[in-house]
Amino acid sequence: MIHTVADLHKGEKGIIDKLSFEEIPLALMEMGCIPGKEVTLMQISPLNDPLYIRVNGSHFAIRRETAEGITLVKRLCDEI
Numbered sequence: 001m002i003h004t005v006a007d008l009h010k011g012e013k014g015i016i017d018k019l020s021f022e023e024i025p026l027a028l029m030e031m032g033c034i035p036g037k038e039v040t041l042m043q044i045s046p047l048n049d050p051l052y053i054r055v056n057g058s059h060f061a062i063r064r065e066t067a068e069g070i071t072l073v074k075r076l077c078d079e080i
Helices: 026-030
Strands: 013-019 038-044 051-055 058-062 070-076
Touching: none
Parallel strands: none
Antiparallel strands: 013 038, 013 070, 038 051, 051 058
């Protein structure tokens, strides 16, 4: 089963494996959301979109559709 950032629960972490370049804004990659970096799902909005994540010390709000384009190489289950 392939896991994406959209599959994480609040507080879970993962390591970014691949990005869907058609769905991921270039600005997000320029700010450090790239393969090999750890991503943490910090919060989910009440309507489940957007998601609030932390990557490389920076915080981002991204759409669920964008989160589905960020594949994780492994899922870490540490709580924040």
